[in-house]
Structures are given as C-alpha cells and as structure tokens.
Amino acid sequence: MEFTLTMMGTASAMPVNNRNQSAQVLNVHGRFFLIDCGENLQSQLVRYRVPMMKIDTVFISHIHGDHVFGIFGFLSTLDMKGRTAPLRIFAPTNFGPILKFFLSYYGDGLRFEIEYTPLKMKSPETVLSTKSIEVLSFPLRHGIDTYGFIFREKEPMWNVRKEAIAEYSLTLTEIGALKRGEDVNRPDGTTIPNRVAAYKPYAPRSYAYCSDTAIFPEETQWLSGTGVIYHETTYLKGQEDLAAQNRHSTTLQVAQLAKEAGARRLLIGHYSSRCPDEKVYEAECRSIFPETYAMNDGDVVEIPFNEA
C-alpha cells in the first residue's frame, strides 16, 4: 500500500533556476493529497506524471504567494479537464477571500464543488479521518496564520495466520476475536494467544509537513513519534538572527528538532535563494541528524514503516 511523497517544488519565495515554489503530492493508499500550491504546480504535475484528477484534498499551510499562487491555474485546469468530483481544501481562514476571488472571477460554470474548511486550531487536531488514515493539523509560527500537517496510517486490524486457522480449526467467532486483538479462550479451558495466531499486516507510517515556521518548543512534542518529517530550512547555521526575524528555521535548529522528536528521517527544502545548493543544507543537518535528505523538485520518497 502506497505512502509516497513527490516533491513538486523545493524553493523558497524568490525564483531560482530548476526549483519551483512549495508544493508536494502525497499518495496514501492510492488517495492523492496536495500539500501547498506554489506557482507552476500544474506544469509540475504534468512533468512528474502525477494523476492530477485523482487529487481529492488540498492542504494549504499559509497564504504567502510562494505557497498558494499555483491554486488558480490548478483549479482552472481541473475544470478544463472536465472534473466533476468535489475537491476539498483545508486552509487558514484568510484563504477564504482568495477562493472567493477565484470563484467570482474564474468560477463561472465550474463543474466541480470546492469544499473549503478553514483551519483555526491552537494545537494538533484531526481534520480528516478515514478507515485507514488520519490527518492532523497544528499551528506553526510564521509571520501570518500558518499550519503544519501530519498524515498517519491508523493501526491496522490484526490478520489471522492461515496456518493457525487449520491448526486450531478456528471458528468465525474466534477469528473475529483474533482480528480485534483478543486471545481466544475456549470452553475446554485452553487459550490461543493472539500473538501466536495473528499478526499486524503493517506498522503504521506517518509523515509531517512543516513550512514555513520558526522552531518553537511544542513543535518537538507535537511531532514526537512521526516517522518522516519534512521541515523547511530556509537558513544555514549562523543565520539564526535572520531566521528569527523572518520566522523561518536554520539547518541546525531543524536537525535538533528531528533528533529530539525521534524521527526516522528528515527531509528538508525551502532553501534561501542566496544559497540554492541543497547539499550545503544537508551537510549541516547531518552533523546533528545523519538521516537528513535534502529534497529537489521531482524527488520521490517512500515513507518507510516505523519499525525497521
């Protein structure tokens, strides 16, 4: 079952060659989530062969142009392609007027519904929950209203081992108990322990998106236990003042956060246009957190299971 991230844009606000502005697509079990919507997203979706009609939910972190100016072309193109399926958008409350502008000016005859949910939580809250996944949103600390997102697989049901069914001649009722994680206690006094007859098909995977933000204490706590964290690293070490002033993060701050949150892997991006060489950021992070990977446009990352 897929849990795959594709980078659409890894630049910060100022345009640079060979990087687009912030956008990512996360495929969770065949459902496509769009995370942020920097300019040129629609072309990036074509370039990296993302099935754009399958995107059913959009998560917008904040309304700075480099995270949102691609929304107009994206929505227009979905319409030109004949979309009728509704599109859900989670975005801060100040996204409302942007959507209203688009709909009033370009939405005439739009054949699909846009379901917009404004974000306004003070701590992590579930915003989407399906049978197999849940998405949480939480506030970040940027100049304006900004949110991060955590995508988590739910704990799967236990699967019953085929050989156990034969060995113990398990009844349907007993199989049901095992699937719920219970032991089987038989009338003859014997017990079939769950751990002997059943297993978890997979360990839940999780991915967090954090851009743009200054580091803050609750962030580590909120991200604790997340397998893979994407975090902006707009600045390099020694640029802490610049980072604080612009409400962004430095490499070392982010690497320390990933270490303390117990992440398995750290992905970074949103590099300052003053130094768009991602390897410089990666090296600095690795001095604290070796499992750091600097992202480029088009990179595809398989989110690994939490237990190795």
Added chain:
Amino acid sequence: MEFTLTMMGTASAMPVNNRNQSAQVLNVHGRFFLIDCGENLQSQLVRYRVPMMKIDTVFISHIHGDHVFGIFGFLSTLDMKGRTAPLRIFAPTNFGPILKFFLSYYGDGLRFEIEYTPLKMKSPETVLSTKSIEVLSFPLRHGIDTYGFIFREKEPMWNVRKEAIAEYSLTLTEIGALKRGEDVNRPDGTTIPNRVAAYKPYAPRSYAYCSDTAIFPEETQWLSGTGVIYHETTYLKGQEDLAAQNRHSTTLQVAQLAKEAGARRLLIGHYSSRCPDEKVYEAECRSIFPETYAMNDGDVVEIPFNEA
C-alpha cells in the same frame, strides 16, 4: 539599438511539458516590455536572464488564466527585490478587479506604484509614445475582451553625412534643416538636396502581438506593413470549426493573414496541448507563408529592419 523579443511561454491553456503559458519580453532600445503574463513567468525571467527590474511596462491581452496568472508572483517578486520604480500596466477593463484583489491582499507595504490603464478601443490607438517608439493597441476577437499590440520604432531624424559638412561648409542652421529632412537653399541660388547630404540611420522596425483571436477582416488591414507578426495558431488545418467555436486561429488562416498583410516574418505559438509539436504548425504555415517560425520557450528573435 535593440529590438529583441524573448519567448517566455509558448503553450496554450492546458499545461504541457517544456512549455510555459503565454508571455514574452520585448527589448526596444533598452526598454523592456512584458507582453502577457502566464503562470511561472517569474521563473522564466530568471532562466532566460531577463533583467526583470528593468521591465517598466506590462501589456495584458486578456484575462484568461493562461495569460495572466503569472502576474501575482511577478509583482510580489518585484517587491521582494526592492523595486521602487513605478510599473505601468495596460490591460482590458476586466483586469481591474484582479489588480484590486492583488493589491488588497498582497499589496500591503508595496513600495512601487502600479499605473493601470484600461484598454477599451474599437480600432488601433496609440497607448504609449516616446521619442523613439510608439505602441498601439487594437481589439481582437476572442470569447472575452482581448487586445493585440503593435510596437513600432518612429521614423528617426535624418543624420548629416560628416563629409558633407566639410565639403559644403554647412552652417548650424543648414544642418538643422537637413536633420528635419529639408533641402538647403542657399542665398546664391544653389541647392544642397537632402538626399545628398543626409541619410536615415535606420529604417523603423515593427512587431505585432496577436493572441488569442479568431481571424477577422480588419486584422489584416491593421497589421499591414508590420515587419514581424506573432500570431497564435492554436489549431491545425482541418480544425477550422474548432477554431471558430473557441475563437482561435488555425495555421493556414494565420499564414494567409501574414501574406496579405505583407509581413516579412511570422512567428507562431499557443499550440493546442493535443499537438504540442511546433514543427507540425510551422510546416502548415510555410505552405502559404515560407517565412514562418514556430516559437519555443527561450527563443530569442531579433526584429529585422523593414527594408532588407
């Protein structure tokens, strides 16, 4: 003196690989004009090393997204780069609310003035006139209010030949007369003909931009005498019905127009995403107008002098 066109985007509305949406930059004598503003323009300006801070005037043909969604990122980036010089925008009247949305939502603290002039002419009118160039705008026939633009060098003053100054011992008054194109009539009854003592330093060059539009009779007349014409060819031969229905043009229609208008050269673009291979469009046009060149993103065209 430069008269150079650089293609920023040659695609039509649907995103395709390796082409961006409509935008061009025209450098006339060191003044940079932006013509249309498709998504991703700001990155294209970086890629093709166009000095974006030198762009002083923007011409928008119409407000369909593929001609205008790049304006938000472009204006934001000019501001981030510290622009203080005013920016002039010529665009249809329905561009007003788009600019208003941008200014009300992203214009806080903008340090440069935007001078917007709505277009609403019924036939070619001069919208900008400097010492050496003039720009005319004229209506096109698309689904919505759409305009084309003609950029023309003005007739230069006559230059007086250095050897004539010595040979005839020309006075300052006589030189002034020659520069204005007059003959010199001396008190002794002799005449120094202008054509003998003076010359034109260059023959005026001209360039017309026509996108998007169906072909219409006045268009040929209005473009008559223009050296280089850029015209959209969204459709191929045999797709006349589709072109008429969507108010676009076909290759053969456009080639015929260029021929009848007496153009020296025809540039084409805005290819349908169904056939983004520009060579197919070029070959069809050349069957009628051999001096046709199909444009790709990044192409640089020197606009030639009118007389060969």
